[in-house]
Amino acid sequence: MPYPHIDVAALFADRESERSAMHTRNLNEQLVRVLKTIGYDVGFQKGSGQYLYDRDGARYLDLLSGFGVFALGRNHPALRDALKSVLDGELPNLVQLDVSTLAGVLAERLLELVPYLDKVFFANSGAESVEAAIKFARNATGRQGIVNCDHSYHGLTYGALSLTDDQNFQGGFGPLLPGVTTIPFNDLEALEKALSTREVAAFIVEPIQGKGVNMPSDEFLPGAAALCKRYGTLFVADEIQTGMGRTGRFLAVEHWNVEPDMVLLSKALSGGHVPVGAVLTRRAIFDKIFNRMDRAVVHGSTFAKNDLAMAAGIATLDVMKHEKLIEAAAKRGAELRLALSGMIPGYELLKDVRGKGLMIGVEFGPPKSMRLKASWAMLETANKGLFVQLITVPLFKDHKILTQVAGHGLHTIKLLPPLTITEDDCKWIVRGFDEAIAASHKVPGAIWSLGKTLVDNAVRKSA
Numbered sequence: 001m002p003y004p005h006i007d008v009a010a011l012f013a014d015r016e017s018e019r020s021a022m023h024t025r026n027l028n029e030q031l032v033r034v035l036k037t038i039g040y041d042v043g044f045q046k047g048s049g050q051y052l053y054d055r056d057g058a059r060y061l062d063l064l065s066g067f068g069v070f071a072l073g074r075n076h077p078a079l080r081d082a083l084k085s086v087l088d089g090e091l092p093n094l095v096q097l098d099v100s101t102l103a104g105v106l107a108e109r110l111l112e113l114v115p116y117l118d119k120v121f122f123a124n125s126g127a128e129s130v131e132a133a134i135k136f137a138r139n140a141t142g143r144q145g146i147v148n149c150d151h152s153y154h155g156l157t158y159g160a161l162s163l164t165d166d167q168n169f170q171g172g173f174g175p176l177l178p179g180v181t182t183i184p185f186n187d188l189e190a191l192e193k194a195l196s197t198r199e200v201a202a203f204i205v206e207p208i209q210g211k212g213v214n215m216p217s218d219e220f221l222p223g224a225a226a227l228c229k230r231y232g233t234l235f236v237a238d239e240i241q242t243g244m245g246r247t248g249r250f251l252a253v254e255h256w257n258v259e260p261d262m263v264l265l266s267k268a269l270s271g272g273h274v275p276v277g278a279v280l281t282r283r284a285i286f287d288k289i290f291n292r293m294d295r296a297v298v299h300g301s302t303f304a305k306n307d308l309a310m311a312a313g314i315a316t317l318d319v320m321k322h323e324k325l326i327e328a329a330a331k332r333g334a335e336l337r338l339a340l341s342g343m344i345p346g347y348e349l350l351k352d353v354r355g356k357g358l359m360i361g362v363e364f365g366p367p368k369s370m371r372l373k374a375s376w377a378m379l380e381t382a383n384k385g386l387f388v389q390l391i392t393v394p395l396f397k398d399h400k401i402l403t404q405v406a407g408h409g410l411h412t413i414k415l416l417p418p419l420t421i422t423e424d425d426c427k428w429i430v431r432g433f434d435e436a437i438a439a440s441h442k443v444p445g446a447i448w449s450l451g452k453t454l455v456d457n458a459v460r461k462s463a
Helices: 008-026 029-038 076-088 102-113 126-141 158-162 187-196 220-231 252-256 283-291 307-322 326-343 372-381 384-400 423-438 446-462
Strands: 047-048 050-053 059-062 119-123 145-149 179-184 200-205 236-240 263-265 277-281 352-357 359-364 412-415
Touching: 008 029, 029 384, 050 187, 076 307, 102 119, 102 277, 102 307, 119 126, 119 283, 126 158, 126 187, 126 200, 126 236, 126 263, 126 277, 126 283, 145 187, 179 187, 187 220, 200 220, 220 236, 220 252, 277 283, 326 352, 326 359, 326 423, 359 372, 359 384, 372 384, 384 412, 384 423
Parallel strands: 145 179, 145 200, 200 236, 236 263
Antiparallel strands: 047 050, 050 059, 119 277, 263 277, 352 359, 359 412
8 A cells, every 4th residue: 555645845834824723722822922922923934045934925034043053044955955865865874783874974074173172972952962061071070060151051951951040941940950150251260269179070161152142251261271271170162052153163162262172063063954963072081981882872862863964964064165154154244243333323222232253142221311211111120121122023023034032131132144144134134223223212102112012911921
């Protein structure tokens, strides 16, 4: 009997109108309510490169890129061809009592880009990579302690959550991993105090913090690496968001000439198509974990090294090299930061524009003029960080630009567009921000009417 043909595209089209109802009934009802409240329930139908298309055919510029995974944009033809070739090739995937050819190729190519590291461990996600790094560091050093930074984000599984400095995520899930010490970002004195106990296995840090797009001082990362070496602590760079060319270098640590003991990658590694993570590490660390034949599988993951993820990773690196996307990220990012920074003198609510490459934070803050102070205070009293929605919502509804707030309760919008954005896309971004920010300075006005609606919703939520 022939197998029934499953046309997934037709299934999507047939059930698309029910997406909210299905999620309300079977998945996350609260997310559906959030999307409807802020007007984001437009029903996206198609993704192509840096663009999304809603159910009415309207085109949006995606500056979120799936939390940074679509560095090549959606549905890149090279990625599609690579994934199809795996399925058409009938490869012996996940034999387990064998070693993967494609994993060997991808590991080889990653280590060519990070030549001071020697071994690769593949996982299924960024959080899994963080978990592996914690285990590797503790085993390799014989120590328990882990040091992280305030405002950090490393994932939501238990070990990773323990290193994520955000009560909004941690609340209700304790007790968390013991032995974690949190220091202020950019504070070398605090780091040395923590490391001087010689009980710390690893210092795990995002070179540029995703929550807030917080930049390190020029001294912080080199100084941290030196302190780790002095006190026998492993320096772990969480490049899950900053890596893969996002900041205009393959790794963000390259901006500060730092060579970590471990580098964590994920997100853009597979071009967004297949879950994947990687830990790049020194041989001395790796060999202490997998030190005997009976410990050959002492740590692993069932779906790690699957052929689809490995093929997608290989294709992603090829596309990045062929299309010179790392260089493009550096160029477009510099242009965007310059243009957005140029608006600061004209808008009292706009405070800072920072970042590297195409990881950019646009920060807002309290106004000085009396006409805006009362409106700002109304929003902040209702819900800290609510003002930023007065920029992101009009960007979406009026300018067809999808953005995100850089963290709970923050006043910063984070831009993580695909590395494929064009000069015209940059003009689109600048024009949209200029008009949305200008509107936020008009009191009374349509944007502040939106603000009152958001305040009313926040009040009802807390009642």
